[in-house]
Amino acid sequence: xxxxxxxxxxxxxxxxxxxxxxxxxxxxxxxxxxxxxxxxxxxxxxxxxxxxxxxxxxxxxxxxxxxxxxxxxxxxxxxxxxxxxxxxxxxxxxxxxxxxxxxxx
Numbered sequence: 058x059x060x061x062x063x064x065x066x067x068x069x070x071x072x073x074x075x076x077x078x079x080x081x082x083x084x085x086x087x088x089x090x091x092x093x094x095x096x097x098x099x100x101x102x103x104x105x106x107x108x109x110x111x112x113x114x115x116x117x118x119x120x121x122x123x124x125x126x127x128x129x130x131x132x133x134x135x136x137x138x139x140x141x142x143x144x145x146x147x148x149x150x151x152x153x154x155x156x157x158x159x160x161x162x
Contacts, residue, residue: 060135062126064102071157075150076102078126078135089135090127090146098131100154109154117147 065086066074076099077086089099100109120141127146128135140146 062135066103066158068158069151071159072155073151073153074103074158076152078102087125087137088123088140088148090125090140090144090148092127092129092145092147095147096149096152100152100156101131103152103154103156103158105154105156107155109152111149111152113150118142120148123148 060078062078062080063082063086065077065079067077068074076089078089079086089096089102091099095111095114097108097111099111100107122139122141122143124138125140125146125148126135126137127140127144138144140148
């Protein structure tokens, strides 16, 4: 991406997936947090111009505090730190971005 990050996905099905970012293809891939909304604009990481659906809808208090990337607005550079409970950064379990990830189902 123009963020100089690698994008990885874990497929639920061809249209629903979890999106992760990493600095290096051989490094750990991390979730993405969002402090304005629930990450609908993170679909840009899979080349979707649409805001996607995200889920499940949980309270931030139910999300474990983990390390990950985060941002507040679309096109804003991502930062790295803690996301989830105790932070202003919400993360989700899946995205539906209207972009099919190739694969055999």
